[in-house]
Amino acid sequence: MYRFLEETAADCMTRSVKTVTRDLTMRALLLLFERDDFNAYPVVEGAHAVGLVTKLDFLKCFAFTPAQIVPHYDDLMSTVVADVMKPTFIYVGAETKLTRVLQLMVEHRVRSIPVIDAERLIGIVSREDVMKSLKRCTGADN
Numbered sequence: 001m002y003r004f005l006e007e008t009a010a011d012c013m014t015r016s017v018k019t020v021t022r023d024l025t026m027r028a029l030l031l032l033f034e035r036d037d038f039n040a041y042p043v044v045e046g047a048h049a050v051g052l053v054t055k056l057d058f059l060k061c062f063a064f065t066p067a068q069i070v071p072h073y074d075d076l077m078s079t080v081v082a083d084v085m086k087p088t089f090i091y092v093g094a095e096t097k098l099t100r101v102l103q104l105m106v107e108h109r110v111r112s113i114p115v116i117d118a119e120r121l122i123g124i125v126s127r128e129d130v131m132k133s134l135k136r137c138t139g140a141d142n
Contacts (some may be wrong), residue, residue, distance in 0.1 A: 002112055004028060004137035009101055010094035012133040013123030019044045020053060022082035029058060039111040042121050043085045049114055049121040051085035058084065064097075076137045091116045092125070101125050 019108060020029065020041045032041065033055055043051035056065035061076045091114040092101055101113055105127060 004134055005097070005099060007098035007133050007137060008094065009092050009096045009098060009113075009123070009125050012098060012129045013094075013115045013125045014129060015123045016122060017042060017124045019121065020081055021045070022050065022080060022085070024081045025077065026058060026061060026079045026081075026084070027077040029053065030077070033058065042114045042124065043081055044121055047120045049091065049116055049119065051081075052089040052114065053081050053085040057086065060084065089114070093117060094122060098125075098130060102130050104107045105130070 018032075018036060018038065019040060020032065020043055022030075022043055022045070029041075032038075035119075040052055040054040042049050043053055051054070062073075062077060090104055090108055090110060092104070094115055094117055104113060112124050112126040114121055115125060
């Protein structure tokens with residue numbers, strides 16, 4: 001367990017991150033969610049992370065409101081990521097202790113956290129990444 005206390009985001013993050021752009025439509029985003037089975041995608045411009053879009057952000061488009069009882073499906077599917085993404089989101093640096101990453105996941109009920117260095121997306125840490133690190137560090141492989 002002591003090994004886990006020394007782990008950093010860089011030690012377990014996924015380095016090849018699948019991302020989306022602001023101009024991606026909800027129709028295309030739905031296909032990505034289905035294909036990859038991810039809960040969230042970092043939104044990037046170049047290599048710079050400018051937001052995060054989750055399955056919940058996608059689903060919020062279709063929630064009934066007093067102003068719109070029956071959402072117009074085709075219109076909503078043409079909406080772009082920029083209209084639903086979170087421009088402010090939780091992220092960590094490469095040297096952030098994994099214990100802190102885990103604490104942020106639990107406190108904010110998020111499934112993955114982007115790893116950013118000088119505004120550049122360099123990785124992402126998922127719940128599964130943390131679980132693999134715990135298993136590796138505690139010798140649970142044996």
